[in-house]
Amino acid sequence: MWNLIGDVGGTNMRLAAVSSDGEILEQRSFPSKGDVPLEEVCRSFVSPRDGAPGHVVIAAAGVVKDGQVTLTNARQTASESGIAAACGTGHAKILNDFEAAAWSLATVGAEDVTVLQGTTQFQRAPRLIIGPGTGLGVGSLIYAHGQPAVVPGEGGHVAIAPRRADLVAVFDCLTRDWPEVAMGAPLAVEAEALLSGTGLPRFYRALAEVRGAAAVCVENAEIFAAAQTQSDAVAVEAVALFAEYLGAVAGDLGLVLGATGGVFVTGGLALKNPWMFDTGFLEAFNAGGRHQSWREAMPVYLYSNEDFGLIGARNYLMTL
Known part of the structure; x- marks a missing residue:
C-alpha cells in the first residue's frame, strides 16, 4: 500500500508518494x-500509479475549516x-x-x-514553532503517553502593544492606517501586524512618519x-523592533x-535574515520578570x- 502526502503553498505545491513505513517513493x-x-x-x-492511495494528507498554507481550505496566496x-x-x-x-x-518537530534533528x-x-x-512569513504561523507539539500530538491554534493573532513610551505614537499611527488589526484595547494590535511580510512594511511606514523621516523602502x-x-x-529601527517583538512573542x-522541548523559529523572513537574531532577540525572549529563569531554560533554534x-x-x- 502507498499513501499520498503534499505541501501546498502560495506559489508551489509538492506531492509525494510514500510507502507504508514513510519512505518517499516519488x-x-x-x-x-x-x-x-x-x-x-x-x-x-x-492516475499513473498502481491503485489508489490508502490515505492522503495535505499540508496547506491557509485556514482550514470544516475540512476545506482556501489557500492564502493562490486564490483557490x-x-x-x-x-x-x-x-x-x-x-x-x-x-x-x-x-x-508542528508535526515535523516530532523527527527534528541537529542538522535541521x-x-x-x-x-x-x-x-x-x-515544542513550539513560530514562523514570520506572509503571515505569522504558530504551532505546538506535545507528548501524550510518550506519543507526539499537535495542538492547532492561531498564535499569530495574539496581542502586542508598545513596549516603551516612544512607541505609543507608532502604534497609534499603525492602527489609524490599519484599523482591522486593532485588538480592542488602546494601541494593542495582533502580532501579525508587525511580525509578518504583510505587516512589516506598514509598521515601517508608521515608524517613518512618527520619526519624521522618509519611508524610502517599500518591500520587505x-x-x-x-x-x-x-x-x-x-x-x-524597524528590524530591531521586529526581532525584539518576535523574541517576546516567542x-x-x-x-x-x-516548551522545554524547544522553541523553533522558521518562516521566510527569519530564514532569509538570520543575522537579525542578535542579543536583542534573546533579551526579549528571556525577559520574564520573576520567572526569567523559566524562559532561559527553554532551548531556542532557527529551524x-x-x-x-x-x-x-x-x-x-x-x-x-
Missing part, C-alpha cells in the same frame, strides 16, 4: 497559482471530500501549514537547526537589506506551552528545514 512539484486546482493535480499524480480552495474523490480513497486530511510544521540558546539534546517535551527585502547595511535609520508562547510541510504530513500520516 515526488513532483506543480504551480499553485495555475489554472489547475489541487484536486485535479492530485488526480493527475495518482480545496476540500477533503474533493481530494478523496479525486484520489479514489476514503481517507483524506488537510492540515494547516503550521499544524504540519541553528542553536540560538541551549543545546541540540532534544527533550521529548512540548528592501527593509531588511537597508537595515543590514545600516543605510536607512528607520529600517534599522518567549510568551513558549512559556504558556512550557531551517524548508521541507517541514512534507515532513509534517508524513509524520501525521504515521500516526494513523
